[in-house]
Amino acid sequence: MSTFSRKTVACILAFVMMFVLVSCGAKTSTQSPDTTNSTQTAGEKPQSKDEKINMRFSWWGADTRHQATLEAMQIYMDRHPNVTIEGEYGAFAAAYEKLLTQIAGGTAPDIVSVDYQWTFELMKQDAPFVNMYTLEDKIDMSNINLDFARSYGGNDEYLIGLPVGMNGLGYMYNVSFLDQFGLTPSDDWSWDDILEYGKKVHETDNQKYLLYNILNHWVYLVKAQLKQMNGNTFIKDDYTPGFTKEEMAKIFTYIRDLVDTGTVPPFEEGVLYDSVYADANPEWLNQNIGIFPTSSSHLPAALKASDFEISSMRYPGVKDSVDPGILVTPAVYLCVYEKSAHIDQAADFIDFFLNDEEAIKVLKDTRSVPVNTKAQEILVKEGVLSETLVNFLDQAMTAPGKADNSPSLNNEVLSVLKDYIQQVGYKQMTPEDAAEAMIIELEDILETIKG
Template sequence: MGKRIFWLMMLILVLTISCGEKKESSKGAGAEKEITLRFSWWGGDARHKATLDVIKLYEEKNPGVKIKAEYSGWDGHFEKISTQITGNTAPDIMQIDYNWLYNFSKNGDGFYDINTLKDDFNLDNYDEQALSYTIINGKLNAIPVGMNGRAFFFNKSLYDKAGVEIPKTFDELLATDKVIKEKVSKDAKSLDITSTDSGALFFIEYYVEQKYGKPILTAENTIGVTKEELADAFKFYKMLVDSGAVVSAKDRAGAGNFPDDQNPLWINGELGAVLTWNTMVGQYENMLKEGDTLVSGDFLTGIGEHKSTFIKVNMAFAINKNTKYPKEAAKFLNFMLSDPEAAKILGTVRGIPLNKSAFAELEKEGQTKGPLAEGLTKALAFAGPKTSPYIEDERTRKLGLEITQKVDYNELTPEQAGERLYTELEKLLKQMTR
């Protein structure tokens, strides 16, 4: 009987140890489970390729982590992210436009507070001033990538062929346009100031700031101009379009649906200049025909005495507040934005970086010079008054496009356009700020 009890006790002991080993084994297997982080961004082919190369490098260095890339062009990207955030299906890491913070995180609770991830993301690589742009209610909602400014970029080769200097005023632009049409191509245009998502909205902003020293929307989220001042801006825009020097929304529609940097006139060397974000320079440069040269030009003046270009944080990276892997997301972001190898790969596809480590690396590589950097430097020096982030809200952009198209098709007079923009902005501001 005693022997039976002894062997029974031994059997129980063996089984207990065995079960414990299985649990430990199971625990170990779980720890080695691969983590997948979803990462979304918008951009052109150059940005896509560089970002994918950085992802590949990170995965090689971190075998337990996979980054699922979700990327596209600009058009429709906001709507996609908006739907995902609303439906709680947003990626772990998101490239966001600066003004989206005010759509999705008015109180600072819309994204993960990166201040709480200091052990995994090196915030010392950023000046406090830079980070202040993306702090809401004391919470660091995103990491700003760089600064962005709207600037004029010219196809110098077109002006060389026509034998004229690159213009510095709107009067010079109109005069040189006639020469270009005579000597190079009757179909040529001198300036593209419209965009596929906002029409001439940002040119209207450029005009009223230069003439009146006031933004369309103030930093306090009020309308900063009168109906008459907006009408004045639309009159000037229509004059430029009617002269044949400037591309209109109607011209764009007639040429087909294409991204801003793929205007056929630009690709064929028949467009003199664009007014666009300095971070877009690489894409425009890549689209030039072989032998043509892009340069950063002066801001066209002659409207008024005030500085008038628009600057902002070009974009930012946010972490989903509901991510299962905040530390891992922060580690990947830190690598992408701070690692020397990553900095070399990304170059300036997202502009001149605010990250000190990345900037130092690009400076060594000679990548902090050229049209992109020159355009930003000029924009910072010619910046107009601070503007509400709601000027870039999708609803504001769509309103700008709609009114521009109606002006181009003579469905609205400049006076009616000024009144319409003012009245509709009043309604939109109430919706956006409540």
């Protein structure tokens, strides 16, 4: 894959260089670590190599990511016998609430994984993380595009963390499943095509479904269709809904149509695996589902877990859409908790995690294609970046949508959206009633969070 990979990585790099966005709601002043609660601040000399250091590192994800991360941690600890790093990992669904609880209690890990969806809200609430710009003498950032890092992670004066990978949204599909039902996958599939083909599949075999969405991907569907429809983020910069009642009713009607045609399983069945990725979803693994919308960071685990051929196609759209709507973001940020007693050591670990060749080879693509160009080159040379993963990102990058702003990523706002998606999916509300009620509820919440 040498020629192909070099060209593809060049495309990835070109995209990253073009991804220069101004973050909304980010801090406007440089933040220094809290010296009253930390025994060390950025800029101090590293602790003695004989001093016993205990640190914690949090993350989430599939088992392949867990095992690779633990192995990389062990390599670091072997090189630094005085350092012990404890891993804290689990399901993504509970990760943010756990982090907020830890921050409130002053007990967050020394090194924290932060999803792009949390960054604006954390920065607005005076994020308790060390400004990465103060660690440039401890972490080699020369191979990381900081404009891309700032797209969701800060501005010219404050950077909440460093992105590990690049994430794109797309459709992962079972090749034999689509072939069985006479379907020819294409990057030009529209939302109407999904309905037509989904109905065909379920009418042919009522145990099969063309598509399965976990709850977060229902949210992505709503946001993508909205951007394609009118070019707006879910919530506009002025903290008002980015849609009319009629527009949201149309999107909710599409969700109901997916259920009614048997394109997706009934919500009563889907809820059983609502936060389970494809690599652990029995319906996908037993080949009862043809397409699993996913982000590129979860594709490697699915490829490993599935004993059938997988390929990918671009996320659906509409002809002459206002905005392509496809989500392309940093996969995850690594941040240093400002109350850590070992800030310099935490920074040293992040430098190892992002830049060390042995660590790169162990971590592979478990956090999607690395943002670090050095890591990309190593993984291409090693043949680690699979053609399926590279194609997946290529497809997303052909039509990246408008970046979400701070209010569109607010946790309370997303909770309301998820609630009304479920009300429609469970057929407890009509699309029209759900759209009207959601706008009223959102307007109350937005007035509060606007401040």
